[in-house]
Amino acid sequence: MIPALVSLSGSPWDVLPSGIHPASLDEIQIAYGYNERRRTLLSGLVDGATALVRAGCSKIYLDGSFVTAKPIPGDYDACWDPAGVLSSLLDPVFTDFSDGRARQKARFGGEFFPSSIVEAGSGRAFLDFFQVEKHSGGKKGIIEVSIMTDATILRRLAHDIQ
Template sequence: MIDGLELAMTQLKAAGCRTIYIDGSFVTSKPNPGDFDACWEPEDMDYDYLRKNAPRLLNYLDRSAQKSTYKGELFRSDQPVGDYGLASLEFFQRDRQFNSKGIIAIDLLRWES
């Protein structure tokens, strides 16, 4: 999972992404998480770069393809989630009972692979 997350972060950073947010069992005390959930800031992104070099980052509808490449699911932070009326960044900051919770933010401008 770390390798897949690092690949996604490398590709997002190359496209101009500034921040990625990580959620799911990956950021809990669960000993063997099955995957990670993440969303990324879309501002100032080079979408042509992503379409050419990392098209699966743009295709949130094909979750199995994302999981096969990155070992997790990735969404734009402003992408609506289901029928909840929340964007993914807001949704990730809620638990299953919709109480507030923390997530991990990684500043890709300072991150080095």
């Protein structure tokens, strides 16, 4: 279950409380898919997560203005757990960070980073970097999605097989 957003001093929008909060894509749709822009972003997230599952990825972590109270988020940020991912099956778009990750943004509406790589400006792995609110420096939460067993992804994969 996704917890209620909380105010964080210095943040322009309410954010998730500190911690990693497990949720399904269906729960994310209910909590954050309340306007057309958000539904478009969510569709791209599902597309990206489905491609990652095909490569053996089991988890993603969702961050960015999408999981805040910002009414019209610009995008979302996600990082993916590289454990079990077969590089031979990984779509090259997930390792293309050129031009501000333009190919990822064009295809999925957001950005995907391996959770273990270091974000250059902070020196933190993306999984940790995502848990710091960028305006205030305070701790905030992110959402973990077990995509390998998520009902939305399984429906998508079943549909793609038919």
